[in-house]
Each structure stands twice: as C-alpha cells, then as structure tokens.
Amino acid sequence: MSNVILRMVDISKDFSGVKALDGVSMEVERGKVHAICGENGAGKSTLMKVLSGVYPAGSFDGSIEFEGEPVAFRSINDSEHLGIVIIHQELALSPYLSVAENIFLGNEIQNRGRIDWNRTNREAQLLLARVGLDENPATKILELGVGKQQLVEIAKALSKRVKLLILDEPTAALNDEDSSHLLGLIEQLRSQGITCIIISHKLKEILRIADTVTILRDGKTIETLDSHSPDTTERRIIRAMVGRDLNNMFPPREPHIGEEMFRVENWTVHHPVDVGRTVVDDASFSVRAGEIVGFAGLMGAGRTELAMSIFGRSYGTDISGTAYKNGRQVNLRTVDEAIKNGLAYATEDRKRYGLNLIGDITVNVSAAALSRLTKLGVIDRNREYKVADSYRHKMNIKAPTVASITGKLSGGNQQKVVLSKWIFSGPDILILDEPTRGIDVGAKYEIYGIINELAAQGKAVIVISSELPEIIGLADRIYTISEGRITGEVAREDATQETLMHYMTAGRN
Amino acid sequence: MSQTTAPSRRKLPKLSINLRQYGILAALVVIIILFQILTQGRLLLPGNVNNLIQQNAYVIILAIGMVIVIIAGHIDLSVGSVVALVGAVAAISMQTWGLPWWVAIILSLATGAAVGAWQGFWVAFVGIPAFIVTLAGMLIFRGLTLVLLTGGTIAGLPREFTAVGAGWLPPAFGELGGRDLLTLAIGAAASVGFVVQQLRARAALRRLELPREVGGSFIARMVIVVVAIMALSWALAGYSGMPIILIILAGLILLYTFVLNQTVFGRHVYAMGGNLFAAQMSGVKTRWVNFFIFVNMGLLAGLAGVVSTARAGGAVAGAGQNFELDAIAAVFIGGAAVQGGVGTVVGAVVGGLVMGVLNMGLSILSVDAAWQMAIKGLVLLLAVAFDVFNKRRGGSR
Numbered sequence: 042m043s044n045v046i047l048r049m050v051d052i053s054k055d056f057s058g059v060k061a062l063d064g065v066s067m068e069v070e071r072g073k074v075h076a077i078c079g080e081n082g083a084g085k086s087t088l089m090k091v092l093s094g095v096y097p098a099g100s101f102d103g104s105i106e107f108e109g110e111p112v113a114f115r116s117i118n119d120s121e122h123l124g125i126v127i128i129h130q131e132l133a134l135s136p137y138l139s140v141a142e143n144i145f146l147g148n149e150i151q152n153r154g155r156i157d158w159n160r161t162n163r164e165a166q167l168l169l170a171r172v173g174l175d176e177n178p179a180t181k182i183l184e185l186g187v188g189k190q191q192l193v194e195i196a197k198a199l200s201k202r203v204k205l206l207i208l209d210e211p212t213a214a215l216n217d218e219d220s221s222h223l224l225g226l227i228e229q230l231r232s233q234g235i236t237c238i239i240i241s242h243k244l245k246e247i248l249r250i251a252d253t254v255t256i257l258r259d260g261k262t263i264e265t266l267d268s269h270s271p272d273t274t275e276r277r278i279i280r281a282m283v284g285r286d287l288n289n290m291f292p293p294r295e296p297h298i299g300e301e302m303f304r305v306e307n308w309t310v311h312h313p314v315d316v317g318r319t320v321v322d323d324a325s326f327s328v329r330a331g332e333i334v335g336f337a338g339l340m341g342a343g344r345t346e347l348a349m350s351i352f353g354r355s356y357g358t359d360i361s362g363t364a365y366k367n368g369r370q371v372n373l374r375t376v377d378e379a380i381k382n383g384l385a386y387a388t389e390d391r392k393r394y395g396l397n398l399i400g401d402i403t404v405n406v407s408a409a410a411l412s413r414l415t416k417l418g419v420i421d422r423n424r425e426y427k428v429a430d431s432y433r434h435k436m437n438i439k440a441p442t443v444a445s446i447t448g449k450l451s452g453g454n455q456q457k458v459v460l461s462k463w464i465f466s467g468p469d470i471l472i473l474d475e476p477t478r479g480i481d482v483g484a485k486y487e488i489y490g491i492i493n494e495l496a497a498q499g500k501a502v503i504v505i506s507s508e509l510p511e512i513i514g515l516a517d518r519i520y521t522i523s524e525g526r527i528t529g530e531v532a533r534e535d536a537t538q539e540t541l542m543h544y545m546t547a548g549r550n
Numbered sequence: 551m552s553q554t555t556a557p558s559r560r561k562l563p564k565l566s567i568n569l570r571q572y573g574i575l576a577a578l579v580v581i582i583i584l585f586q587i588l589t590q591g592r593l594l595l596p597g598n599v600n601n602l603i604q605q606n607a608y609v610i611i612l613a614i615g616m617v618i619v620i621i622a623g624h625i626d627l628s629v630g631s632v633v634a635l636v637g638a639v640a641a642i643s644m645q646t647w648g649l650p651w652w653v654a655i656i657l658s659l660a661t662g663a664a665v666g667a668w669q670g671f672w673v674a675f676v677g678i679p680a681f682i683v684t685l686a687g688m689l690i691f692r693g694l695t696l697v698l699l700t701g702g703t704i705a706g707l708p709r710e711f712t713a714v715g716a717g718w719l720p721p722a723f724g725e726l727g728g729r730d731l732l733t734l735a736i737g738a739a740a741s742v743g744f745v746v747q748q749l750r751a752r753a754a755l756r757r758l759e760l761p762r763e764v765g766g767s768f769i770a771r772m773v774i775v776v777v778a779i780m781a782l783s784w785a786l787a788g789y790s791g792m793p794i795i796l797i798i799l800a801g802l803i804l805l806y807t808f809v810l811n812q813t814v815f816g817r818h819v820y821a822m823g824g825n826l827f828a829a830q831m832s833g834v835k836t837r838w839v840n841f842f843i844f845v846n847m848g849l850l851a852g853l854a855g856v857v858s859t860a861r862a863g864g865a866v867a868g869a870g871q872n873f874e875l876d877a878i879a880a881v882f883i884g885g886a887a888v889q890g891g892v893g894t895v896v897g898a899v900v901g902g903l904v905m906g907v908l909n910m911g912l913s914i915l916s917v918d919a920a921w922q923m924a925i926k927g928l929v930l931l932l933a934v935a936f937d938v939f940n941k942r943r944g945g946s947r
C-alpha cells in the first residue's frame with residue numbers, strides 16, 4: 042500500500058471573482074503530522090474546507106485522492122464517513138449541552154430509537170481518558186475553558202474513528218500549558234497511526250511537532266519542506282511565507298515617554314453571575330503618554346476582565362475603584378463614556394464582541410467613531426468609505442473592496458478590521474487584548490509597527506498578551522497578573538520569561 | 551496605472567447586491583403581469599390601481615416600522631391591536647368628545663407613540679424579549695379596544711378625517727382630456743426629483759473617485775423608475791386624481807430610507823441586528839435605540855390606525871385583525887433576515903405591494919377569502935425560500 046494517504050491535485054477555488062486557491066497540490070503521508078503555513082488569507086482554511094467537504098465537490102476545481110481512491114465529497118458527512126475530521130478555527134460545540142452529548146452529537150448511540158445514555162457516558166469517559174481530559178462527561182461545555190473545549194473536539198473526532206485529523210489553528214487561543222498538552226496529544230495520536238494536518242502561525246510549535254511543512258502564499262503552493270532537515274528553520278519558513286527575509290521580529294523603536302496619562306486605583310470586580318467571587322482584586326496601575334505597558338498573565342488570570350470592566354463596565358458587577366486621566370478622576374460607567382474619555386478596547390474575542398460579521402468592512406471600521414463622520418446625526422457615507430479604504434491600505438487588509446463582508450475575510454484579516462476600528466476612534470488610551478491572535482508573522486511585524494507608531498504619537502498603549510516573547514519585545518513596562526491580583530511590575534530591562542513566569546504564577550496553588 | 555483596473559474590480563460586489571434588490575422587484579412585476587392576464591386586464595384599470603393604493607396603505611406603513619424592528623432582531627405582534635385601539639381613540643374623540651378632526655389625528659398618533667413607549671420600556675429597560683412583550687400587547691390593546699367600544703361600532707366620521715384614507719387632492723390645475731393635471735404634475739415633479747437626486751449622487755461619487763454603478767445599468771434603472779412613476783400618475787389622473795395617502799406614503803418611504811441609510815440611528819439599528827455585543831462594545835446605547843425603535847413602531851401603527859379607520863369610515867373592535875402578519879410577511883418577502891441585521895425600507899414596501907397585488911388580484915377574480923389566505927401564505931414561503939436559495943448559491947459559487 043502506498044504511503045500517501047491524501048493527494049490533492051491542482052485545487053482552485055474562487056469566491057465570486059476572488060481567487061482563494063489557485064492550483065494548489067499537496068501530498069500527505071500516512072501517520073505523519075503535516076503542517077500548513079502561510080500568511081493571513083493565503084487560503085489555508087479554504088483548502089481544508091475543500092478537503093473536508095464543507096465546500097462540496099463541483100464548487101472547486103481539481104481532484105482529491107484519499108487512500109488511493111478518488112473522492113468527491115458532497116458534504117462534511119461524506120468525508121467523516123471515510124475518517125476525515127476537521128476541527129475548525131472557530132470551535133463548534135454547543136455550549137448548553139454536556140461534554141458527552143457534544144461528543145456524540147449527530148452520532149448518537151441509540152438503542153431502538155432511544156439514546157442509550159449509559160453507553161454514551163461510558164464511551165465518552167473512555168474518549169476523555171484518551172485525550173487526557175479529567176472531566177465528568179455530564180459537565181456542560183460552557184463551564185470549560187477553551188483549552189479543554191479543544192480536547193473535547195478531539196475526543197469527538199476520535200469517536201468518529203478518525204484517520205486524518207485536521208486542526209485549524211488549534212493553539213491560537215490556548216496558553217502555553219494547554220498548547221503543549223495539545224501538542225503532546227497530537228504526537229500520541231501520531232504514534233497510534235492517525236495522520237494529522239495542522240495549521241498554525243506559531244512556527245516554533247510547527248517545528249517541534251510537524252514532520253512536513255507545506256507553505257501557501259496567495260492561494261498557491263510555494264514549497265513543501267521536511268521539517269527534520271537542518272535547513273528548515275523558522276527563518277526559512279518565514280521567507281517562503283512572506284516572500285522576503287524578515288530579520289527582526291520587532292521593528293526598532295525609541296520610546297519617548299511623557300507624563301502619566303491614565304491611572305487606575307484599587308480596582309475590584311466581582312463575577313457577573315457568581316457575585317461572591319472576586320475576579321479582579323484591588324488592582325492599581327498606570328500608563329504614561331507614549332508608553333507601551335504589557336499585561337502578562339496566564340489564561341483566566343483576569344486580564345480581560347480587568348480591561349473590560351474599566352472599559353465602561355462591560356464586564357462584572359459590584360465594581361469599585363477609581364480611574365484618573367491626566368490626573369483628573371473620570372467616570373467610566375458606560376462604554377460610551379469610556380470612548381468619550383479617550384479609551385479604546387480592542388477585544389480578544391472578535392466574533393463575539395468585536396465585529397458585525399454580516400456587515401461590510403466600512404461599517405465595522407466606523408462603528409466606534411461614527412460621530413467623527415456625522416453632522417446632526419447624518420452620516421457622510423462618502424467620507425466613511427474613504428476612511429475605511431484608507432485603513433484597508435494602511436493595515437494591508439486582504440479584501441477586494443471595503444464593501445466585502447467581514448464574516449468572509451480570513452481570521453487574521455478580521456483582526457485587522459478590529460484594530461482599524463479602534464485606531465480610527467482616535468483614542469488616547471488604547472487597550473489591545475491579544476492583538477496578534479491568529480495573525481501571521483509578517484502581519485505581526487506590521488501590527489507591532491502600528492503599535493509603536495501609536496505610542497510615538499503620544500498615546501498610552503496597554504497590550505494584553507499570552508505570548509511572553511511578544512510582551513517582552515513590545516512593552517516598556519510589564520505588569521503581571523495572577524488570580525485577579527497584580528503580582529509584579531517589571532521594567533523592560535529586567536524582563537525575562539523566567540521572572541515574568543515567576544510573578545504570573547505567584548499565589549497559585 | 552492602478553486606477554484603470556481598480557474600478558472594474560470594484561464593480562462586482564456592487565452589482566450583485568443590486569441584483570438581489572431587483573430580484574424582489576422582478577417578482578412583483580411577474581405577479582402584476584400574471585394577474586393582469588388572469589383578470590383580463592382588469593387589475594391595472596385606473597380604479598383598481600387607486601384602490602390598490604388606498605386599501606393597502608396600512609400594510610406599507612406598518613411594514614416600514616416593522617422592517618426596523620426586524621433588522622434590530624425583534625418582532626412586533628401587537629400592531630394589529632394597536633391599529634384597532636387607535637381607531638377607537640380617533641372615533642371616540644371626534645364623535646363622543648366632539649374634538650376637531652386634526653386634534654383627533656394628533657391624539658391618535660400620540661396614543662400610538664405612547665403604546666410604543668410602553669412596549670419599548672419593557673423590551674429595552676426591563677429586558678423582556680419583544681416576542682413576549684408584544685404578544686402581551688396584542689391581547690392588552692385588543693382588550694382595551696373592546697372596553698372602549700363596548701363591542702359596538704362608531705361610524706359617521708367627518709369628511710376631513712376620512713379623506714386621509716379615502717380622499718384625493720383637489721384638482722387644482724383642472725383637467726386635460728379627462729386627466730387630472732395636478733396628478734400628472736406631481737408625477738413629473740417626482741420623476742425629475744428622482745433623476746436629479748440620482749445624478750447628483752453619482753456626481754458626488756465621481757468627484758470623490760468612489761466606485762460607481764456601470765453607466766448602462768444606471769440609465770436603465772432611471773428609465774424604468776421614471777416610466778413606472780409616470781404610468782402610475784397617468785392611471786391615477788384618469789380616475790379621481792392623486793390619493794392623499796400616496797403623498798403620505800411617498801414621504802414616509804423617502805424619510806425612512808434616509809433614516810436607515812444615512813443617520814446614526816439607522817446605522818445603530820443595523821449594528822445591533824448584526825451583533826448586539828459588538829454594538830454595545832462600540833459604545834452604542836442599545837437600550838435607547840431599542841426604546842426608540844418601539845416608539846417609532848407605535849407611532850407608525852398609530853398612523854396606520856388613522857389611515858385604515860379613515861378608509862373604513864368608522865371604528866370597529868375587530869379592526870386590524872392579522873395586520874401584524876401582513877406587515878411581517880411584507881418585510882420578509884422584501885428580503886429581511888429572520889436573525890436580524892438585514893433589510894431595507896424599499897424591500898419592505900415592495901413586499902407590501904406584493905401582498906397588496908395579491909389581495910387585489912384575488913378579489914377581482916373573486917377567489918374565496920379562505921383560499922386567499924392560503925395563497926398568501928404560500929407566496930410568503932416561496933418568496934423567502936427563493937431568497938435563501940439565492941444567498942446559498944451566492945455563497946458557495
């Protein structure tokens with residue numbers, strides 16, 4: 042039997058005139074981990090959707106062979122039937138159903154038309170053990186963090202007797218601990234003979250786990266590399282991805298730090314539902330004009346909650362504490378007040394809080410600052426279009442026009458729309474929550490440049506990030522947060538991963 | 551230079567959007583032609599065109615309010631009952647309290663707005679889903695109507711009042727060959743206004759180097775609209791002249807198209823329907839927007855109440871039965887999405903006209919009322935199915 046489990050030949054797909062894939066060919070060997078890299082909008086997700094039948098045969102050109110047989114999937118059920126399972130960039134679990142129910146959703150274990158709950162739960166338990174998740178199968182999905190949800194997705198894939206598992210940016214939303222658990226699990230699956238295709242922007246983890254790397258650019262295959270060869274380095278992959286060398290991860294910057302711009306004192310926030318629980322505990326911090334301040338912490342440390350509660354109390358109940366802008370106390374009771382006081386908060390969860398996905402780029406870019414484009418409540422649509430178009434160029438958003446629907450952009454390009462929206466709101470204090478999540482290396486560099494430029498304009502910038510190298514590379518000063526408390530403040534010179542990690546885990550048991 | 555290639559790339563999405571809008575219009579045209587044939591030309595007789603407008607004005611008025619409600623992700627089931635309540639208030643204030651007709655109209659509109667404020671309060675500030683609030687409203691306001699009218703009917707309303715629904719502008723310019731000149735003049739003025747407005751918008755786009763519709767399609771669209779306006783005024787001029795209600799309708803269509811497309815309020819409505827959380831996190835005062843959406847719906851329901859009471863010449867407790875369903879159907883036929891975030895005033899109006907032509911055509915053919923209902927239901931289903939099919943094909947092409 043041939044060693045090639047999957048062969049895709051000359052795949053092309055276009056969306057009403059926009060070529061997303063342009064003659065991509067690729068071979069995947071059985072029992073290997075095959076990584077796909079490429080810039081935002083290169084066509085990675087689209088290629089996987091073609092493979093898994095999300096886009097049915099006939100809606101694209103080219104041919105697919107699986108286990109030596111030509112295949113033409115009409116739907117995702119067809120591909121799952123043969124053991125191809127895709128876990129999408131955006132997880133697709135039903136929040137109010139239990140873990141066991143989710144695992145067997147659409148595949149229920151039945152006994153003469155009735156669901157056999159005993160077997161369902163027992164088998165779910167076995168699958169959870171295989172992925173190393175120690176949870177009761179009756180737990181509801183919404184009670185689990187993203188890391189665990191990801192494992193449930195894999196358990197679900199295993200329940201379908203998966204032969205080829207496709208993971209689209211599985212670690213984008215995970216912290217280091219959860220990521221490395223997940224990568225370990227993928228290695229374990231490989232040893233059980235399951236083939237994996239993994240898409241990721243994190244090149245380190247690709248080099249750690251993949252056997253082969255295929256690089257896409259602008260919908261074309263650039264090359265396929267053997268990742269065990271010594272020539273295959275991060276630098277080599279980046280060059281193939283962006284088409285040129287990228288020498289530094291961070292653009293050069295000379296900080297010009299001015300007066301204190303924003304200060305928060307004794308900020309305490311309680312959980313919106315479980316009101317007895319303190320989510321942010323007596324936090325105090327400050328940012329200066331022209332300064333970039335990093336918030337480091339583990340997933341669930343309360344960084345997002347701190348930021349959102351400051352941004353017009355959009356999270357939490359029973360919030361106490363005071364905020365000062367330029368030394369004067371300010372009220373930030375609603376999002377509108379926060380924006381009027383010059384705050385901006387670019388969310389980490391763009392689908393939920395960041396974008397109107399059925400709206401076009403224009404309405405999203407202008408959403409937080411319509412007042413800049415209106416007179417007496419009437420919007421100047423022509424100017425709005427020009428503004429949006431200028432951001433499309435400036436931020437290098439890959440879309441044919443600003444009339445493109447944001448929901449149809451690739452993940453990274455959606456992120457750029459969120460950033461554009463908040464930059465256009467003209468804030469003095471900009472809080473960026475995981476600004477480079479799901480963004481390719483080249484675009485990361487661009488976004489760091491934009492952040493630097495904002496600081497150079499005298500704005501105060503707060504960056505929340507789970508990637509320590511990013512925080513260390515960007516920030517002038519770093520606060521560490523653990524269990525809702527600020528546990529440390531580290532200057533750029535003293536910041537190393539070890540010191541930060543030490544403070545980030547302080548007080549945890 | 552890049553400028554030569556950019557516009558041709560930009561044309562694509564614009565055009566496909568327009569095609570969807572035209573899809574609804576094309577359906578209307580097909581239905582009109584179909585009934586024109588089935589009724590052997592009687593559908594478009596001047597008298598019938600006139601009645602079509604006067605009889606269905608209420609659907610269009612309600613649909614304009616309803617499309618905003620639906621874009622924002624809500625629904626309003628109470629408008630039929632509100633129409634009846636407002637009718638009762640209007641009739642009582644004139645017949646029992648002896649108030650002048652114009653005070654009665656103001657009072658009616660205020661009643662509608664107050665009802666809207668009541669429902670808006672529960673939806674926006676208490677956070678009860680609109681489905682529940684307006685379901686309750688449907689019962690509450692129908693009940694109040696019955697109380698006010700104590701089961702009876704109030705008829706014999708003043709002529710000035712009934713003119714709103716069933717009257718015409720006086721023939722100020724006289725007639726020529728049996729056609730009212732004022733009506734023709736208004737039609738001509740509307741055509742010129744439309745063309746001038748379109749040309750100016752296009753000129754603004756050119757000045758700012760923004761993408762424009764292709765010339766051919768632009769001209770074709772203007773010719774079609776102008777021909778339609780002139781044909782309509784020709785027909786009306788040959789009957790009793792310009793119905794007052796048509797002037798009101800035209801005003802509403804222009805006003806609300808402007809509100810939804812050009813104002814902050816309209817943009818906030820779309821933003822909330824598209825993603826409520828994202829709208830909140832962008833500083834939209836979602837509660838107040840919701841509140842005003844319902845106040846506005848109440849106000850328009852009040853107007854529909856005035857219009858339909860005027861047309862009927864009196865108030866009955868059973869008025870406005872099923873009006874909410876007609877309005878909701880019109881909005882969905884007009885391309886709005888059940889999940890919210892999508893819809894246009896023009897679409898809703900065309901949807902209302904589809905319902906109206908069906909009503910009219912089926913009546914002329916003297917189809918039984920029971921069958922009329924079944925046919926309208928089927929048309930609603932097919933229209934939305936067509937739309938869904940269209941979108942799906944557009945998505946995976």
Ligand SMILES: Nc1ncnc2c1ncn2[C@@H]1O[C@H](COP(=O)(O)OP(=O)(O)OP(=O)(O)O)[C@@H](O)[C@H]1O
Pocket residue numbers: 056059060061079080081082083084085086087088439440449450451452453454479481945
């Ligand atoms: N449903 C769609 N309709 C129109 N265009 C689409 C659609 N889906 C994807 N595209 C376009 O196809 C291109 C490739 O998108 P894709 O999602 O495959 O990128 P990606 O490589 O996964 O990027 P990312 O790293 O940002 O997730 C993009 O330009 C995108 O805008």
Ligand SMILES: [Mg+2]
Pocket residue numbers: 085086087130209451452
């Ligand atoms: Mg992707």
